[in-house]
Amino acid sequence: MGSHMNTPIRCLYTAFLALLLTITACSNGNDSPSTAEPPEVRGNAADATVSPASGGNGVALVFGHAAFDLAEVGYEQLEFFVEGTADAYTPVEPLTSDGKWTVSAFSPAFYKTRLIVNRPTDPDKFNGSVIVEWFNVSGGVDASPDWQHMHVELIRAGYAWVGVSAQAVGLAQLVCPTVGPGCRAAGDPLRYGSLMHPGDSYSYDIFSQAGQAIRNQAPLVLGGLVPQRVIAVGESQSAGRLTTYINAAHPVADVYDAFVVHSRSGAGSPLTQPPLAIVSTPSPTYFRDDLTDPVMVFTNENDAGAIAARQEDGPLYRLWEVAGTAHFDQYGLVQAQNDTGEPETVAQWFDTMRNPTSDPSAGFSCAAPINTGPATFVMRSLIHSLNSWLIDGTPPPSAARLETVSISPLVYKADAFGNVLGGIRTPAVDAPVARINGLGQPAGGTGVFCFLFGITVPFTDEQLSGLYQSHENFVSAWSAATQSALQGGFILKEDAKNIQAAADQSSILN
DSSP: OOTTSOHHHHHHHHHHHHHHHHHHOOSSSSSOTTTOOOOOOOOOSOOOEEEEOOSTTOOOOOBTOOOSOGGGGTEEEEEEEEEEEEEEEEESSOOOTTOOOOEEEEEEEEEEEEEEEEEESSGGGOOSEEEEEEOBOTTSSOBOHHHHHHHHHHHHHTOEEEEEOOSHHHHHHHTOSSSBTTBSSOOOHHHHTTOBOOOGGGHHHHHHHHHHHHHHTHHHHSTTOOOSEEEEEEETHHHHHHHHIIIIIHHHHOOOSEEEEESOOSSOOOSBOTTSOOBOOOSSOOOOTTOSSOEEEEEOTTOHHHHHTOOOOBTTEEEEEBTTOOSSOHIIIIIGGGOOSOHHHHHHHHHHHHSOOSOOBTTBOOSSOOOOOSHHHHHHHHHHHHHHHHHHOOOOOOOOOBOEEEETTEEEOBOTTSOBOBSBOOHHHHSOSEEEESSOOOSOOSOTTGGGSOEEEEOOHHHHHHHHSSHHHHHHHHHHHHHHHHHHTSSOHHHHHHHHHHHHTSOTTO
């Protein structure tokens, strides 16, 4: 398993995993114990020590996570502490835009952080894939935006999900005794007081060791579920971290089987930063063209840096640019926390396009109603496609690019109603009931991140009548657009059914 695992130990470990597999039957929820293949043994990251988290209030703290009881959907949540010695990386040669970087480890330091695990309680429901999310800390706390956008598909397909507190600011928030300067929410010092982070230069190796622990210590971390595939995901700031990770750390660590990079910027995150010397990455930073494992990039309309760093699809690379989407949206901010995957939640999403809000939380409001686009449905299809790519080698579909007038400044081609042309199409933009954009949020809101949330402008009754003339014509147009997205591989059958039902039952021209 790398330099730290010799051949006899590797063989014993493989045999142990195979034995577990015959007991738990976890390959994909359909294979029998006797037919499932043992997982690939991989990874060069150091072994970390994992222990169940304990003390304090006994409740794992993640901002904006599931507000519903996971037991209702057959899942359970556990928290673990993980500790060890992590390395920072220094470049062997100057970092170039092509991402083909060579780095070496230096300046080892002790760390202790945590993992949050959402796993199926029934081993037979586990599909063999573990999603490992690099917690986003842009808001000063650990947040899980990719869980929020993908969790409906993760639960219904039987994935395990692990969130990793890879960055220092997330740990700092956890030990806050009360709300105050530097403390967005009250933490739990009794539970988290022993955690320690040497700085974000070490975040890459910490993330590697977290993935290695999921593989090596699955009986503890996953409760006996045997991981066949371990997929890294991250959104926004975490996508910048993953960009650097893929180019620099992954060739060294070789822990993850695939990556989802969601709403990246034009450059990667710094390779090192204070208290170490700063080593920035070039802008644009492209993904290296000698990838050994699949990378899928999800780009929204206002991810200007990602548009500037576009690449052509390749044997192990796919770029999905999605029309009608923003960096984050009303579904992620409001609905996701309570969405257990019931059909009526899709009808609720449809209604947000007609009744958007500028006040997505009690803590802030924006100057205009925020984006109500279809990002969650495309994200669900993306993770399904990526998982299939790993299982049977079927690559995800390639997608058209969003149509631009200019990239700097970013200006899109749009239809007569202001919806952007090109990219991945869904009924939200091809049979629209509103203008839904990633750009366009005016200044003046009380939220510091409102500029990321896009806009929604519902069509007037006169506009709807001019477009469709009747409810039946609208439903027909919506159905055609839904079928097109389904056949293209950009929404899933389960979601297409509910998306269609939402239009059938709507009051549009009815």
